[in-house]
Amino acid sequence: MRTYELVLDDDRYSAPLTVYLAARTAGRARAFAAAILLRSPHHLRVAAFAGYEHLFTLGEPRLARSHRDAGSGVGVAPRFRSLLRGG
Numbered sequence: 768m769r770t771y772e773l774v775l776d777d778d779r780y781s782a783p784l785t786v787y788l789a790a791r792t793a794g795r796a797r798a799f800a801a802a803i804l805l806r807s808p809h810h811l812r813v814a815a816f817a818g819y820e821h822l823f824t825l826g827e828p829r830l831a832r833s834h835r836d837a838g839s840g841v842g843v844a845p846r847f848r849s850l851l852r853g854g
Contacts, residue, residue: 768789768790768791769789769790769791769792769793769817770787770788770789770817771787771788771789771790771793771796771815771816771817771822772785772786772787772788772815772816772817773785773786773787773788773796773799773800773803773813773814773815773816774813774814774815774816775803775810775812775813776810776811776812776813776826777807777809777810777811778809778811779809786803793815793817793822793823796815796817796822797815797822797823797825800813800815800823800825801813801825804825804826810826811826811827812824812825812826812827813825813826
């Protein structure tokens with residue numbers, strides 16, 4: 768097991784939220800991060816770290832999301848959508 772730090776940008780808060788996750792693989796951490804991102808339209812971006820190593824980021828920066836229609840769906844950048852579908 769490895770501990771992953773997930774940093775979540777939520778448009779309801781001025782500071783990011785941090786979630787610690789124990790997972791066997793980075794793939795499982797990515798799946799959990801994707802689930803967090805899809806859980807609410809307020810969840811804009813999730814960045815994952817293991818120790819001081821940045822592993823991945825899913826979603827869009829806060830500024831990019833603020834220029835979109837809030838009803839248009841979850842803030843997931845097109846290049847990451849295939850990851851959420853498992854492809």
